Amino acid sequence: MEIYHYLLYYFENSPTIIQIVWIASCVLFISILILIVYLKYLRSGLRKNEKTVIEYQKEYESDLITYLYAGNEEAEISAEQQAIIDKLKSCASDEFKRRIIVSTLLRLRNEISGEMADAIQKLYFQSGLISYALKRLKNDKWYVVAKGIRELTQLHVKEVHDKIVTLVNHPKKEIRKEVLLYLVTLFHFDGLKFLDLLQTQLSEWDQIQLLEVLQRFDEQEIPDINQWLKSTNESVVAFSLKLAKIYNQFEVKDALIALLSHPQKNIRIDAIHVLNHLQVYEAKPILKNNFDNLSQEEQIKFFKLLENLSEISDEHFLLAHTTHQNFEIKLLALKILKTLVVEKFKSMKDFSTDADYVKIYEYLAYN
Secondary structure, eight states: HHHHHHHHHHTSSHHHHEEEEEHHHHHHHHHHHHHHHHOOOOOOOHHHHHHHHHHHHHHHHHHHHHHHOOOSSSOOOHHHHHHHHHHHHHTTTTTHHHHHHHHHHHHHHHOOOTTTHHHHHHHHHHHHHHHHHHHTTTOOSSHHHHHHHHHHHTOOOGGGHHHHHHTTTOOHHEEEEEEEHHHHHHGGGGGGGGGGGOOSSHHHHHHHHHHHHTTTSSSOOEEEEEEEHOSSOOOHHHHHHHHHHHOGGGHHHHHHHHGGGGGHHHHHHHHHHHHTTTOOHHHHHHHHHHHGGSHHHOOOOOHHHHHHHOOOGGGGHHHHTTSSSSSHHHHHHHHHHHHHHHHHHHHHTSSSSOOOHHHHHHHHHHH
């Protein structure tokens, strides 16, 4: 008691700053104690929740395996299978249990194939889980909609195609991304028909992801991409140019040549690149005749095309550009000439006194 009075007397007679420090220290100490207790409570709750999840996972995994092997030849659904369906229907009404059921279904779906994978998908419908995923598609929260589409993609639910495709122009890019992955993952090249409907921009990252998915399917016939190369959506045109190159779509050469006059420079540059890859000789006179009106990037791309498609008839054009102001064009012109008409190249040592020309010539002459 005396200690208490002493401390109180000490506190009351201390300067104000010391009193404030003591009060702050006490508040901080009490706060730390409360936080420690709360963290222990959270940790205990998480451990308990983790144990519950593991128990449910084991239970549902056992039910699913039983369902897969409990079929009989007399009935499409055996009594044992129906009991499991009824149980899952009942459990699915609880969001916590439903998440565990779906994650267990997904894990099994990824580990098996063939008829058993089809049986898992069938159970997804029979247990009513599909209805919860469809409700997510109408949710006001974008991340809930995105999760719903991802779930349908992972479980290969093709039956909801018409509902999903209506979201292709959704304002949220995260939802659009899930829609595109759903369509291409499940319908492969046929899924690209969304390009007819797309009004929003297809980002470079989206294009890369779609191409990565498509390249998993080797024996697929790519649809006609002519209409997409003529699209008013520039990102659709850019993506179609990638398709034309990767899948060697020589039959769309006329549409590619038409893109040489596209209003967007990046599209024109990519079109020249694809025409070069496909070795479309018809593009050469068009670009040659319009060379002075091309941007410098287009001119360089054209010379790279000439590097692959040059002919003797190009000699005069190449000679005219060996003194071009751009170093790369100058280099390419001399390099092509050396390959095309080596004797002519040898006689060109003193063709120009330009320092860059001399360096380029000497480098090519000895390499």
